[in-house]
Amino acid sequence: MPVLLDQLRRAVGADHVLTEGDLTAYEQDWRQRARGKALAVVRPASTDQVAAVVRACAAAGASIVPQGGNTGLAVGSVPDASGRQVLLSLRRLDQVRAVDPANLTITVEAGCILQNVQAAAESAGFLFPLSLAAEGSCTLGGNLAANAGGTQVLRYGNARELCLGLEVVTAQGEVWDGLSGLRKDNTGYDLRDLFIGSEGTLGVITAATMKLYPQPAARLTAWAAVPSMQAAVDLLGLAHRHLGAGLTGFEVMNQFALSLVARHYPQQRVPLWQDTPWCVLLENSDHESEAHARALFERLLEAALASGCVTDAVVAESLSQAQALWHIRESIPLAQAEEGLNIKHDISLPVSRIPAFVAETDALLAANVPGVRLVDFGHLGDGNLHYNVQAPEGQDAAAFLRTQEDRINTLVFDAVARHGGSISAEHGIGSLKAAKLPHYKSPVALQMMRAIKHALDPKDIMNPGRVLAAPRGHE
Template identity: 85%
Template sequence: MTSSPSLLDTLRQVVGAAHVLTEGDLAAYEQDWRRRERGRALAVVRPGSTAEVAAVVRACAAQGVAIVPQGGNTGLSVGSVPDASGRQVVLSLRRMDAVRAIDGANLTMTVEAGCILQNLQAAAEGAGHLFPLSLAAEGSCTIGGNLGTNAGGTAVVRYGNTRELCLGLEVVTPQGEVWDGLSGLRKDNTGYDLRDLFIGSEGTLGVITAATMKLYPRPAARLTAWAAVPSMQAAVDLLGLAHQHLGAGLTGFEVMGQFALGLVDKHYPQLRVPLWREAPYCVLLENSDHESEAHARALFERLLEAALEAGCVSDAVVAESLAQAKALWHIRESIPLAQAEEGLNIKHDISIPIARIPAFVEETDALLAREIAGVRLVNFGHLGDGNLHYNVQAPEGGDAKAFLRDEEERINTLVFDSVARHHGSISAEHGVGSLKAAKLPRYKSKVALELMRAIKGALDPQGIMNPGRVLV
C-alpha cells in the first residue's frame, strides 16, 4: 500500500522536520556497507526517544507502510536498507545513543539501541568494567544492530554471541506498543523468553530501542600469541590444548589461511605479517588472566611448549607489549580490507562443528579447485567457536565483475551444500538479510520455517517490519 500525503507530515510532527529526510544524498542510509544494493526510501526518519519510535511505527502501521529498522548500517547481508520502490521508511536509531545506566552491583549496563559499540566499551571501561563484545566494525556498528543480527566477533569463545551478553530488551512492536523488558534479571522463568525471540530477528518482529547488557570484571592481564600451524587439523588440536591449559582465560582463537595473510602482506606491507610464509595457517590466541601478567605468561609458555611437543605448532611469537598485541590483532582485522583491495569476492559466513572443520575445508577446497578455474580461497575466522569466513576471490587477472555475475550462484550452492553435508549453518554471525533469505528453504528444515512464519504472522500480521528479510 502506498502512503497518503499526510504520512510525511505526521512523521515530521512526531520527530521534527529536521529528522525526516527525503532529499539530498541519502546513500549512507539507502546503500548497504558492501555496496551490493542501493534502494530508495520514502523517507529516513530519525527518532530521538522510544516514545517517538512508537509513534512513528503507529503512523506507518495505520497506512500499511513498511519500516526498515537501521543502526550503523554496517551489516554484510543486505538487511538494513530499503528496496527500490520508494515506499519504505528507513527508521534510523542513530540519535538514540545514550548510556542510560550502569549498575556495578548487578554488573549490567542499560544502553539505547543507537549506541556505537566502541562507545559502549569505553563507558564500561570508564566504570571499571569490561564489555567484551568486539568486532571489526565496532567504531561504527550499533548495539541495536548487534542484537538484531546476534553478532559474534572475536571473543565468542569465552563470552558468547551478543545474545549471551544481553539480559533484557526494550522493544517497540509492529503495532507501536512498547515492551519494557529491561529488568536485568539473570533468572526470570515467567513464560516464553521474548528477549531471545527478538535477538537475531533482524528487525522483522519489532524495533529494539534499548538493552540491558552484561558487564564483566576487567582482567588483570591480556596476552596475545601468534602461532604457525601445519594444517587445519593442527589448529583444531591447538584449540583443544588451549582449552586445557587456559580454561576460561581463552578469550580469542582465530585462524587465518596463508593466502588471506598473503593479501595483507601484499596490500599492507607495513603491518609486517609474521610467520605467514612458513605454514598453511596461522592462529591468533588471546589469554585474559585475572591474576597477573606473570601468571598469564607462564600459562601461555606451558601451552606453547605442549603444542610444539605435540607437533601442532611449528613456530610462535608472544606479544611483549600491548602495542605488539594490537598490531597482531590489526593484521587479523585487515584481512577483509586486503580482500577489498585485491578486488571483488564472494563472502561466506558459515559455522561448522569444530571437529568437522578440517574435513570440510579439505573437501570444499578440492571441490572448488576442481569446479572453478583459478579459484582463490580466503579462509579465516573464529575457529574457537566454529565460525569461518570462507571467501572466494575472483581469479587473478580475470574480469571480476563477470566472475561474480556468472559464478556467484554456483559457488554459493557448492559451498552451502558442503556446509549442509557437514551439519553446519550458512549464516553464523552476519545474519540472513535479503542475500540469503531465498536460500533458507534449501538449508533449514520445513518445520523450523513453519514455526518462524507462524511467529512472524502472529507478531507482524501486516508484514510491515523489514519485509523480504530472513523469510520470503
C-alpha cells in the first residue's frame, strides 16, 4: 500500500510513520501473549492529524488499531499478523489542555500518562482518583477505552464515572467535540458512554474532560489478616458502617499471591501473610484531620477484632509505610509474571456471592487440575476479583497454557455465570475473550452491540475482531 503510506507521511510527517526497525514495543502485547505485524506505526501529534490518518485509512480500506501505553491485558491494542493494519499510537497526544478549578475538571489528551494526569491535578491542589498498578505507563485514552477501574472505584467509580466529556475521531475521520464539563446534559443519547469501554472499535478517543476532587486532609492505610473470604466481606461491611464515604480502598489478597511477592521481591516486607489465608488492605481518606481518621480506623479495627473477622492488623504510621503496603499489593501481577506464564481472569460478582464463588471454584479447579495454584486478589470493595491461575509447581507453563487455558477459562466463566457475575470487570474483552463473549452475553445485547458497531463503523476498520468476534462465515 505505497499510496496509503505516502498519505500517512504527509499527514503526520515521515519521521512518525515507522515501518522498519524494532517495533516490538508497539507490535507485542504487555503479557507477551501475542506479536503482530503492522503495515506501519503512525504517531500523530494532534487531533487533526488523527482525523487525517483515519480518513486516509478509510479511503484505502485499511483497518486501524488504536494504542495508548500498550499495557492492556486482553490483547486488544496490537496488530494482527497480516501486515496490513495501521497501528495508531496516541502517545504524542500528551498535553494537559486545561484545569478548571471552579468546575472541578481537567481536560487532557488521550496519550497523557495516567501518573502525569494525577500530578497535574495535584499541582493544581486537587485529586484525580483513578489509580492502578500501570499508572506510570498507561494512558488516559487507554483507560477510557477499557473503562479502567483500579483501587479507588469503591469511592470514586471507574473511568466512566470520572469522565464528563470526550473528543473523538469517528471511523469516517470526522471530529466529535464532546468535551463538555457539564454534569447534566439531557439532550439525547449518551454518546460519551458508547465510546468509553468500546476498546477502540467505534472511534478514536483523542481527549477527555475528567472530574477532579478536593484533596483529603488525611489518608490512612491498614493491613489486616482475615481468616476467610467471608470474614473479608464481613470486614467490608464494618468498614462501610464505620468509615462511610471515607472508605476509598479495600483490596483482598490470598496467601499464595503474597507468597509470590515475598519470593520474587524479598526486599519488600510482606506483613502477616504466613499465618493467614487472606489479607486485606484498607484505605481511609478523611476530610477533617489525621486524628479524626485514626480514631475512626481504631474503632473499626477494634470492632473487627472483637467480631473475629480480623485476627491481626497493622496501621501505617507514615506516608512511606502506606506506600510500601500499596506497593506490595501492586507487585502481585509482577511477581506472578516472574513466576511464569499464567491465566488471568478479571471477573466481577455481587460482593455477597464472592465467598461462595471462591469456595466452589477453588474446589472445582483443584479437582480438575491437580496441583493448580491460584493467585486470587483484587478489588473486593467493588466486587472485582483477579482470579488468576498458575501452572502446578515444576510444570512447563507454556505447555500448561496450550493444553489447559480454554478448559480452565470455561470452568471459571461458567462458575462466574452461575453466581451472576461478568467475565470482564476492568480489563476489557480484546481478542482474548471475543470468542467467549457470545456464551456469556445476552443474544439481544450482542445484537444491539453489533448494530451500534455497524452504524458507527460500517466498513469495520476500527480495531476489527476485538470485543465482537467476526460473525460466522466471515474472517
